[in-house]
Amino acid sequence: MVPKISTLSGYLHEYQKSVANPIGFWSNIAESFHWRKKWDEVLKWDFNSPNVEWFKGGKLNITENIFERHLFSRYDQVALVWEPNDPSEKHREYTYGELFSEVKSFANVLRSHAVRKGDRVAIYLPMVPELVIAMLACARIGAIHSVIFAGFSANAIAERVEDASAKIMITSDGGYRGNKILNLKDTVDEALKSCTSVQSNIVVKRTNQDVAWKNDFDYWWHDEVDKVMDEAPAEILDAEDPLFILYTSGSTGKPKGVLHTTGGYMVYSAYTFKNVFQYSSGDIYFCAADIGWITGHSYIVYGPLLEGATTVMFEGIPSFPNPGRYWDIIKKHDVNQFYTSPTAIRSLMAEGQQWIEDVEMPSLRVLGTVGEPINEEAWHWYHDHVGGNKCPIVDTWWQTETGGIMISPIAGVIPTKPAFASLPLPGIQPVIVDNEGNKLCGKSVEGNLCVQFPWPGIARTLWGDHERYIDSYFNQYKGLYFTGDGVKRDEDGYYRILGRMDDVINVSGHRLGTAEIENAINEHPLVSESAVIGYPHEIKGKGIYAYVVCNDIPSDSGEELKNSIRKGVSKMISPIARPDKILFVQDLPKTRSGKIMRRILRKIAEHNEDYGDTSTLTNPDIVNDIVKAAKLLK
Ligand code: PRX
Secondary structure, eight states: OOOOOOSHHHHHHHHHHHHHOHHHHHHHHHTTSOOSBOOSEEEEEETTTTEEEEEETOEEOHHIIIIITTHHHHTTSEEEEEEOSSTTSOOEEEEHHHHHHHHHHHHHHHHHTTOOTTOEEEEEOOSSHHHHHHHHHHHHHTOEEEEOOTTOOHHHHHHHHHHHTOSEEEEESOEEETTEEEOHHHHHHHHHTTOSSOOEEEEEOSSOOOOOOOTTTEEEHHHHHHTSOSOOOOOOEETTSEEEEEEEOOSSSSOEEEEEEHHHHHHHHHHHHHHHTTOOTTOEEEEOSOTTSHHHIIIIIIHHHHTTOEEEEEOSOTTSSSTTHHHHHHHHHTOSEEEEOHHHHHHHHHTOGGGTTTOOOTTOOEEEEESSOOOHHHHHHIIIIISTTOSOEEEEBOOGGGSSOOBOOOTTTSOOOTTOOBSBOTTOOEEEEOTTOOBOOSSSEEEEEEEOSOOTTSOOEETTOHHHHHHHHTSSSTTSEEEEEEEEEOTTSOEEEEEESSSEEEETTEEEEHHHHHHHHHTSTTEEEEEEEEEEETTTEEEEEEEEEESSOOSSOOHHHHHHHHHHHHHHTOGGGOOSEEEEESOOOBBTTSOBOHHHHHHHHTTOOOOOOOTTBSOTHHHHHHHHHHHHOO
8 A cells, every 4th residue: 555644844855855756756655655666766857859668678467466465355345336327316336346357257248248458448428337337347467548539529529539549448238327318338339330340339237218229339238248258367468568549629629639658657546646635544535527538537446446445436416316316325335535516515505595505514624625726715615514623624736647646635644735746755856837937936926837747647748749749748848747727836836727728628627628629520511710818707716608600690589599509519529528608709809920918808808807918919909899799608
């Protein structure tokens, strides 16, 4: 088990050590794991090329570190608690022994479908236990999983499956989400029409609904598992062999296939999980994220299971059957650590006090938030009403690309401040730079958040596109990893994340590239051009505001056209990318080089009339027209 920091002086000491001697610091933590062969070199790196390798030459399998390493002590301990969407359905529990057996069986299914080390497996599943089993089965045989969030459309799935050339798809007949049923198999069928790499589709039976079926291509999960044994030797991998790809939005149109490798990700997800949440053996930990995003990968699946934790996964949504659902789950399973998003907190807060007023959750010890800045009001509500004034809140800042938490309080160890992610974890060396790349030293500074030294969980590349990796993270400021976020460091050295500095909008904690949404809007036959920006939204953090230029601006309010644009975006990407506000305009404010002045559009959306210098616009008059129209928009 990885070492745990338990005092503030312990943190300061570990932090100093991790900066003075990162090699010694991380190799000591890596020693806690089971390696078939020790590494030849702890770290090789260069942020200029860039290239990062951790524990190179080390041989291991991450599932041996989840299962074999714990098996004697934890065979009968519950590893995974699955809480279904409908509270009247019975929850399921898997001990480490049972989960291991399921993983090995499914590893054999994958092998029987000719999946081998290095092959890519696309997984488009709702929050059912088979999702965890499928991921770990891939890891068992050295296949690279690529989980696609079950809210994505056929078009978005196809784009991701094709980019990764996935050999196999794993999906389900359908999925439950509140009182809705998602037709996952239909969506996958549509997506796979254009994906030639996929050779079979393995389907979990969840909703029992009728689905179209293609013999010798579609296979029921339960039938396939019946045909195989539950013994499956682990494929032994190099520490730098890929573990998974996870697609995320960037500032240009195409999603980025963020690649994480085996050894470093293992060490980093386990270390950060144990320390940030102060997990102790026997605790019940509940992360309410979706496994389709990095939070679920690192802090529902890998981090907790590597540390022998009991991890709760929830199929449904916080408002079903009523807004007290999270509290019911916490009470039912005696949850000790609870981790969710600021959007979930704000939406539950907006539902009113009655759902939380008389709720007692004595088991709760730690609360966490992730994915977006948390405003002070939501922080206090979470602290006072959910945590009963006794649970520290860990506001965890990190990214798909960082693999694990980077800046965060360590629960009960680092004092918290509302809306501050606080201090860097050991091993993390943040720097703040101005737009010219000058490092802003000292306290009370604000600028672009970069990291100057590698940590084991850093993404190694973007699948199939190392150039874009360089361009996205290392070209802005020489020798530094640029996060894309703005940040403020206060007089205590505490970090407050201000939000994205690039063309990415963080909507309810989901990262969406403006270019991706614009491309989808522009597909509409009546649209000639569009510009999308984020604007402050009470619940979602940021809402999506689309300025749309049409061939003919509708003479009425244009509701019909707006709906059809929104439908198009849902179809191309996902309902989460639907614009909240659409404003039809004659033209967009552009510079002489044809660049859209988003700064002005942001100000208009915020009703802030200080537009700055507009003299470089080719069409300055358009600003007044847009302002007038924006004032009338509901
Ligand atoms: O802008 C930051 C925001 O979410 C971005 C990363 O998004 P994603 O890769 O989808 O990962 C989300 C889950 C780790 C960051 O660049 N973000 C994440 N955590 C916080 C945050 N913003 C403010 N405070 C946080 N705690």
